[in-house]
Amino acid sequence: MDLAYTPEEEEFRARLRGWLAGVLPALGPKPSPDDWPGRRAYDLGWQRTLYDAGYAGLHWPVDAGGRGATPTQHLIYLEETERAGAPYVGANFVGLLHAGPTVASEGNPEQRARWLPPVLRGEEVWCQGFSEPDAGSDLAALRTRAHRDGDDYVVSGSKIWTSHAEVADWCELLVRTDPAAPRHRGITWLAMPMDAPGITVRPLRTLAGSTEFAEVFLDEVRVPVANRVGAENDGWRVTMVTLSYERGTAFVGEVVACRRVLDDIAREARKNGRWDDAVLRRRLGRLNAEFRALWRLTQWNVSEAQGTGGVPGVGGSVFKLSYSHARQELFDTAAEVLGPEALDLDREWTLDRLSSLSYTIAAGTSQIQRNIVAERILGLPRGR
Numbered sequence: 279m280d281l282a283y284t285p286e287e288e289e290f291r292a293r294l295r296g297w298l299a300g301v302l303p304a305l306g307p308k309p310s311p312d313d314w315p316g317r318r319a320y321d322l323g324w325q326r327t328l329y330d331a332g333y334a335g336l337h338w339p340v341d342a343g344g345r346g347a348t349p350t351q352h353l354i355y356l357e358e359t360e361r362a363g364a365p366y367v368g369a370n371f372v373g374l375l376h377a378g379p380t381v382a383s384e385g386n387p388e389q390r391a392r393w394l395p396p397v398l399r400g401e402e403v404w405c406q407g408f409s410e411p412d413a414g415s416d417l418a419a420l421r422t423r424a425h426r427d428g429d430d431y432v433v434s435g436s437k438i439w440t441s442h443a444e445v446a447d448w449c450e451l452l453v454r455t456d457p458a459a460p461r462h463r464g465i466t467w468l469a470m471p472m473d474a475p476g477i478t479v480r481p482l483r484t485l486a487g488s489t490e491f492a493e494v495f496l497d498e499v500r501v502p503v504a505n506r507v508g509a510e511n512d513g514w515r516v517t518m519v520t521l522s523y524e525r526g527t528a529f530v531g532e533v534v535a536c537r538r539v540l541d542d543i544a545r546e547a548r549k550n551g552r553w554d555d556a557v558l559r560r561r562l563g564r565l566n567a568e569f570r571a572l573w574r575l576t577q578w579n580v581s582e583a584q585g586t587g588g589v590p591g592v593g594g595s596v597f598k599l600s601y602s603h604a605r606q607e608l609f610d611t612a613a614e615v616l617g618p619e620a621l622d623l624d625r626e627w628t629l630d631r632l633s634s635l636s637y638t639i640a641a642g643t644s645q646i647q648r649n650i651v652a653e654r655i656l657g658l659p660r661g662r
């Protein structure tokens with residue numbers, strides 16, 4: 279992997295930086311955190327702006343509607359948009375970061391033509407229906423059932439921690455189509471329209487007071503067989519593709535954000551006198567090294583994915599495991615620097631600290647990631 283930038287890549291950076299400088303001042307204020315229709319409109323409006331400028335799906339394959347950018351160009355894009363303070367993907371993160379790439383990798387031509395362009399144009403939002411109330415971190419223990427009835431699957435069950443379900447148009451849904459099969463078999467990956475009869479969405483309030491998660495109840499929801507991605511009962515393999523994107527590249531932009539926050543924390547410590555604490559300085563130095571290493575790991579993972587057809591490998595679990603804990607320590611350090619102000623929910627970094635607690639659970643718990651690293655990378659025997 280060549281970590282140096284070519285003249286062409288630096289030219290790409292300069293063009294992007296200039297475009298961001300021109301377009302960002304014209305953006306209106308972000309909606310209230312509780313205004314989900316407003317947030318959806320804001321996020322999709324930004325996505326449309328990216329699309330019109332040729333930056334939507336920058337690293338997606340050309341035949342999937344993207345620009346087919348190199349891994350380095352993709353990373354430059356993430357660096358520059360974060361440093362410029364551009365909006366994050368927001369409500370459309372599932373569609374852009376893992377549902378869309380899964381369809382691009384596993385979908386048939388009709389599915390790619392139907393679902394990918396609206397994601398890139400900022401017209402449709404996806405959510406993820408994987409986790410279930412009684413399954414915990416054991417995704418293979420899912421019990422939502424689907425039986426075939428002519429040209430439809432009839433789905434009943436429930437999902438939990440479904441991000442942005444209340445404003446989503448589609449759900450990447452895992453169902454059990456063969457209850458008699460072993461746990462990791464008999465699972466199917468479906469694209470479920472969220473306006474289908476029989477769907478009830480119940481928002482969940484988080485520790486931070488937000489409602490981006492929801493419970494989703496499914497009562498004999500009919501999903502066309504044409505919406506199945508991959509073969510029936512082959513959903514576990516397709517899911518591994520989805521999780522590869524979710525763990526391998528979906529958090530990439532956040533590493534850049536964390537490096538910026540780390541600089542801000544050091545600046546605050548100098549301002550309020552806490553910089554005199556040698557233990558704190560060493561902690562900040564170690565976090566700086568940690569996030570630099572994570573950025574290099576990101577570069578390696580993205581480069582590896584490019585060389586294997588675009589799907590990230592199991593190295594994404596190494597990244598996810600390390601990043602989750604580094605992010606928690608970062609915002610614990612921010613609280614230490616803020617002192618009593620860290621209890622103020624309106625203070626910068628306070629809500630980030632609360633949300634960071636979920637990162638060792640979201641997208642696969644740290645325990646699951648350690649198992650993957652142990653078994654698939656280190657070759658250790660499976661636990662009993």
